[in-house]
Amino acid sequence: MGSIYLKSVEKWFGDTQVIKGIDLDIEDGELIIFVGPSGCGKSTLLRMIAGLEETSRGQILLDGNDVTHKVPSERELSMVFQSYALYPHLNVAENVGFALKTAGASKAEIDEKVSNAADILKLGDYLDRRPKDLSGGQRQRVAIGRAIVRKPKGFLFDEPLSNLDASLRVDMRFEIARLHKQLETTMVYVTHDQVEAMTLADRIVVLKDGVIMQVGTPRELYESPDNVFVAQFIGSPKMNLMSCADMTAFTRAPELKDGGVQLGIRPEHIGIVDAGSGHCDGVVQVSEYLGADFFHYIDCGPLGLLTVRTSGAMHDIEGQTVGLNFESDNLHMFGADDLAIR
Known part of the structure; x- marks a missing residue:
């Protein structure tokens, strides 16, 4: 299970309010994408769900349990960042299994989970390589593999493809879509790229100035925008x-x-x-x-x-x-x- 409910969530930095009373229900197994212009609050909202940013007001519920004030390690969520953040001195297998090793898992358990993640992400031929010997797309798959082995209730992606060139972004979009169907796990994904949002999402959340402008399927947002902002933000060329x-x-x-x-x-x-x-x-x-x-x-x-x-x-x-x-x-x-x- 991995349902996530946001109830009147707010975030303040001093006297500045950046998230303004957001209510959102994310159902178990959904792939939800946050989009919006720079500074709209999409990454801040994702970090609040992860527990990396404190929630000023409101509640964050995971499977009905209030996790608003829990630390990230207690939320059973895995985050994949824009930066791969791999350990350069470790090979792929060691990078993928690092969190399990630090948690005290046995070698047999680590080997099994790393092998399963490698099969899912097609990394079996690269387990002995160091990050410097991998392409950008392969490094991002290693970062995703590191998240998979923890078997979280949900995955949080913070602009994971923005460091890749155009061709690799297309390949990785396919990989993430395939991964979602295979794992059937809740995914919350932040991007500024509407093509990623339209091609990957079950539902899209369009944000502006810390407020949700519209939530819906890609087709609903494209064919029936609720307002001028969504009408022009979704679609290329714009309306x-x-x-x-x-x-x-x-x-x-x-x-x-x-x-x-x-x-x-x-x-x-x-x-x-x-x-x-x-x-x-x-x-x-x-x-x-x-x-x-x-x-x-x-x-x-x-x-x-x-x-x-x-x-x-x-x-x-x-x-x-x-x-x-x-x-x-x-x-x-x-x-x-x-x-x-x-």
């Missing part, structure tokens, strides 16, 4: 936003909802048509070819610069005047308070 006061720029205005102040639409939900035959016209300022996709940045006058995503099979239209057709079923409306109007 286009236009002021409803500028609707006169439309040749054929889409249907708006009462109280709407901003109209949002994702780049892939705008079609490019002949000038004069869409909802509005614009001039293509830049077209970025990415192989499978084109990203077109189109100046639509009062509506601003809109991003349109098309198939990479489309021909380059940079510098041309085109029409834009908005998919009516994929429009998002936001009120004066930046909240979505359903």
Whole structure:
């Protein structure tokens, strides 16, 4: 079991409040990801769950037991940091089994658990190597292996892939997803990379200024953002936003909802048509070819610069005047308070 419940959790550093009354239920076996801009409180919240930061107010419950004031070693959670923090003079097997050795486990127990972790993480061929002889991805797997052997109730990951290059990050995302399915253990994962969040998470927690802006599955956050912040934070390229006061720029205005102040639409939900035959016209300022996709940045006058995503099979239209057709079923409306109007 590894359910984690946060009840009105707050964190203060002196007179500055960085976590502002967070309530969150993490079910046993879930992979939950905290995302948000730098300084939003995601790593602080993770460290509070781990016991590395004191909780100023509120409760942290693990399987229904209050662990708010327990030290990290009493919480039965394992943490994997951004830095691998491996001992350079020890080989892989010794690094993975180090915590067991210091806890007084027998050699037979250590060997068995290290062997099991190595099988899970495909480290069997590297057990005799030192960290300096490993790639970044292999070192991170060793760090994860060190967490696995403790058989914790949950894993806490603090931006574990940020030190890896792009190719290794893709490989390690797969490894972590596979590991979660194999272990069926609760995982709480912090990242600033929304691609990691969208591809790994069962649910995503979007944070801003110490407050939860929305919690939901990747699909829920992408298709039904609760507010302007989530709408623009989740998705790359980000959602286009236009002021409803500028609707006169439309040749054929889409249907708006009462109280709407901003109209949002994702780049892939705008079609490019002949000038004069869409909802509005614009001039293509830049077209970025990415192989499978084109990203077109189109100046639509009062509506601003809109991003349109098309198939990479489309021909380059940079510098041309085109029409834009908005998919009516994929429009998002936001009120004066930046909240979505359903």
